[in-house]
Amino acid sequence: MTTKAALSFAVGVVVALTYMMAPTDAACDTTKMRRYDGDLIAEGSGETMKVYLIYHGCARYVNPLTYSNLFNERCEKYTRNADLLEAISEKCRCRPLTDGAALIRGPNINLGVFLLTDGGKVFIPGSATFKAYCFNYAKIKIVPVFILTKINTHAALRLATSI
Numbered sequence: 001m002t003t004k005a006a007l008s009f010a011v012g013v014v015v016a017l018t019y020m021m022a023p024t025d026a027a028c029d030t031t032k033m034r035r036y037d038g039d040l041i042a043e044g045s046g047e048t049m050k051v052y053l054i055y056h057g058c059a060r061y062v063n064p065l066t067y068s069n070l071f072n073e074r075c076e077k078y079t080r081n082a083d084l085l086e087a088i089s090e091k092c093r094c095r096p097l098t099d100g101a102a103l104i105r106g107p108n109i110n111l112g113v114f115l116l117t118d119g120g121k122v123f124i125p126g127s128a129t130f131k132a133y134c135f136n137y138a139k140i141k142i143v144p145v146f147i148l149t150k151i152n153t154h155a156a157l158r159l160a161t162s163i
Helices: 003-019 030-036 064-070 082-090 127-132
Strands: 040-043 050-055 058-062 102-105 113-117 120-124 140-142
Touching: 030 058, 058 064, 064 102
Parallel strands: 102 140
Antiparallel strands: 040 050, 050 058, 102 113, 113 120
């Protein structure tokens, strides 16, 4: 990515962050749902299929454009667990991932990789978590350090936990 393209993306990130604050999540027992963190839930099929990411114990809709910004196209982590689909349809559907959510990092990989969503960055702590969430390394965008450090930080992603 050229410096001009990186700066243009970074400016777009800052502008988008100004408008990306979403309403709070619905009431849900996220403690029980954390065992599914990183799972992609497919509801329906074909053109009507909706995909949800379990993220911090909450099912969050991922629109097709955002999906292509984040995930491996051939991710096989979809689940069609009927009980889980019922649970998310009843109480654990939270606000969608932000339209245009992206994977970002600074020019130095030692700064880490982040999921940019909900007006801030979410640290992805290592390759095991990155792979567990089925993210695509080729989709990571590099932003200047001065922009990366200005973005609010949210709680880090975590691997699924057993309860």
